[in-house]
Amino acid sequence: MAKKLTSVLGIDIGSQNIKVAEVRAQGRDAVVSALGIIATPEGAVDHTGVYNPDSVGVALKQVLTECGATVPNAVVSIAGQASVLVRTLEVPRMNPAELKEHMQWEINRNIPFAESTVVSDFKPLADEDPNSTNMDVVMAIAPQSAVDTIIACVKKAGRTTAAIDVEPLSLARSIVQSYDDIYAGQTICVVDMGHKTTSINIYRNGKLLMPRQIPVGGEMFTKAISDEFQISMSEAEDKKVRESDVPSSASSSMGAPGPFGTTTEGFQPYNPFTSEDAPATPNPFPVASDAEAPIPAPESESELVSAPVAVAGGSRVYNAFAPVLEEFVAEVRRSIDYYRSRGGDVDRIVLAGGASKMRGLAAFLKSSLSLECDNYDPLRRLNITAKKIAPGFLEEHRQEFAVAVGNGLHVLFD
Numbered sequence: 001m002a003k004k005l006t007s008v009l010g011i012d013i014g015s016q017n018i019k020v021a022e023v024r025a026q027g028r029d030a031v032v033s034a035l036g037i038i039a040t041p042e043g044a045v046d047h048t049g050v051y052n053p054d055s056v057g058v059a060l061k062q063v064l065t066e067c068g069a070t071v072p073n074a075v076v077s078i079a080g081q082a083s084v085l086v087r088t089l090e091v092p093r094m095n096p097a098e099l100k101e102h103m104q105w106e107i108n109r110n111i112p113f114a115e116s117t118v119v120s121d122f123k124p125l126a127d128e129d130p131n132s133t134n135m136d137v138v139m140a141i142a143p144q145s146a147v148d149t150i151i152a153c154v155k156k157a158g159r160t161t162a163a164i165d166v167e168p169l170s171l172a173r174s175i176v177q178s179y180d181d182i183y184a185g186q187t188i189c190v191v192d193m194g195h196k197t198t199s200i201n202i203y204r205n206g207k208l209l210m211p212r213q214i215p216v217g218g219e220m221f222t223k224a225i226s227d228e229f230q231i232s233m234s235e236a237e238d239k240k241v242r243e244s245d246v247p248s249s250a251s252s253s254m255g256a257p258g259p260f261g262t263t264t265e266g267f268q269p270y271n272p273f274t275s276e277d278a279p280a281t282p283n284p285f286p287v288a289s290d291a292e293a294p295i296p297a298p299e300s301e302s303e304l305v306s307a308p309v310a311v312a313g314g315s316r317v318y319n320a321f322a323p324v325l326e327e328f329v330a331e332v333r334r335s336i337d338y339y340r341s342r343g344g345d346v347d348r349i350v351l352a353g354g355a356s357k358m359r360g361l362a363a364f365l366k367s368s369l370s371l372e373c374d375n376y377d378p379l380r381r382l383n384i385t386a387k388k389i390a391p392g393f394l395e396e397h398r399q400e401f402a403v404a405v406g407n408g409l410h411v412l413f414d
Contacts, residue, residue: 005162007033009069010170010408011060011076012401013153015045016195016219017354018060021401022069022386023408030177030412031383032405036067037397047196047215049080053149057156064157068388073162074154075407077170083146085112086138086166093135099124107139115143140166163410167192168201168211170406171352173413176206178380186347189336190376191365192402193355195219198328200335202346210339214331218355221321228320243317246325246360329368336369352376354400378402 007024022034038059044052078084087110091102103122111118122139147164154161171190175183187204196217202210218240226236336346349371351362356375366373378401379394 005073005411007071007073008162008408008411009064009071009074009159010404010406010410011074011154012167012170012403012407013045013050013056013060013076013150014040014194014354015047016040017400018056018063019401019404020060020063020067020069021404021408022067022071023382023405023411024071025411026383028412029383030409031385032379032408033071034064034067034069034386035384035389035393035397035401036063036069037400038063038066047080049078049083049146050149050153053152054156056153060153060157064159066388067386072160074159075163075165075410076150076154076161077167077403077407078142078146078150078164079167080146082113082143083149084140084142084166085110086140089137089139090134091137093133099137103137103139107141110139111141113141113143115145117144118142119144119147165407165410167199167403167406168208170403170409171199171201172203172206172208172406173409174378174402174406175203177409177412178378178382180206181381183348187345188348188350189332189339189346189371190350190352191332191356193218193351193353195355198331198353198355200332202335202339202344209344210335212335214328214335216324216328216331218353220324221355221358224321224324225317228316239317240321241357243315244321244358244360245315246318246358246364325364329365332365333369336371346371348372348374350374350376352378352399352402354397356399375399376402378405 007022010021010023012019016039018038018040020034020036021032024031024033041052041055041059044050044055044059050056089106091099091106094102099122107118107120107122118141120139120141122137124135124137150164151161171192175188175190184205187202187209190199190201190203192199192201194217196215196219198214198217200212200214201208218237222233222236222240225231225240226233229236229239231239332349339346349362349365349369351365351373352375362373362375365371377398379398382405384394
């Protein structure tokens with residue numbers, strides 16, 4: 001087991017921006033000593049993973065210098081359809097030695113990548129019924145090249161990879177640290193809107209109950225505005241943020257639950273199969289989640305019946321991206337309905353991510369789904385001592401740091 005860290009550089013490599021958050025532990029409190037964001041080099045990252053570690057590493061080094069981050073050890077998320085597969089399995093109850101042998105067989109038969117050399121890990125989940133004849137186990141598999149690519153990005157930036165994490169668990173740490181006073185005892189659906197994809201994760205008391213990812217992100221909204229106004233994507237992005245004004249009077253309805261979901265819990269940042277005498281090796285899967293579950297498609301057009309998306313008197317910007325918004329809300333509804341179909345319920349929605357900054361979006365979701373909806377602040381209840389922060393920086397970008405801050409919070413949870 002590697003030595004516990006008291007300071008960590010949390011890194012979130014997105015397809016549009018790279019975010020970093022330097023977090024230090026002071027007792028049970030977290031201090032954010034540096035925050036930075038920089039545009040991801042064009043073509044270097046997409047929804048499947050990182051393609052150009054050299055250019056990403058150069059950009060990462062630049063943002064670390066600009067924000068004044070000095071911590072050498074980094075925790076970075078691995079994400080993307082070609083970078084990681086996570087699954088939960090129900091297997092017969094067995095002892096640790098039997099489980100290790102069985103899971104190696106499961107891993108070998110579940111490898112979905114063309115690359116034969118993979119990195120894998122597994123972890124039994126906590127028993128809800130110790131007398132059950134079966135047990136739940138979560139496993140994760142990634143091509144060795146994907147893991148090497150992430151480590152290469154960090155090395156290029158002059159840092160050392162202490163651990164590689166998955167995004168749903170990074171968010172779980174952030175929720176516990178920043179919102180346990182408000183959301184304790186509640187089941188919340190965190191909708192983290194990225195540039196190309198959105199993760200929809202359901203938690204209760206920081207425990208990940210159901211993760212899902214959908215291929216709808218901020219880029220689709222921006223593209224709709226760009227096409228409507230015949231302007232560049234950068235101009236459309238600015239217009240989206242400044243002039244979106246989503247009307248809460250608009251509504252959306254959809255119901256088809258899909259076959260996905262899992263339960264996972266706990267945090268394990270390092271590889272439990274690395275001996276103490278061996279060099280510390282970052283564990284790419286502290287605890288996996290079913291984040292890469294197949295996205296169910298509607299079986300018929302009748303499942304997509306919804307209210308008109310254009311609003312009389314609504315802005316031209318809103319009416320441009322209204323069809324995309326309708327699709328987005330339908331996917332959130334399907335996720336919640338599926339969780340309910342499994343016997344659970346959701347108390348509120350929480351919006352995070354850079355693409356969630358459209359004005360009126362929270363009110364729109366509240367109206368459409370009949371659930372309270374909050375905007376998420378990953379810096380809430382954290383002490384911020386970062387000195388190199390420009391005026392207005394936090395107000396503009398704070399919603400984008402949820403995963404980076406969650407990675408940095410390894411100092412308190414792992």
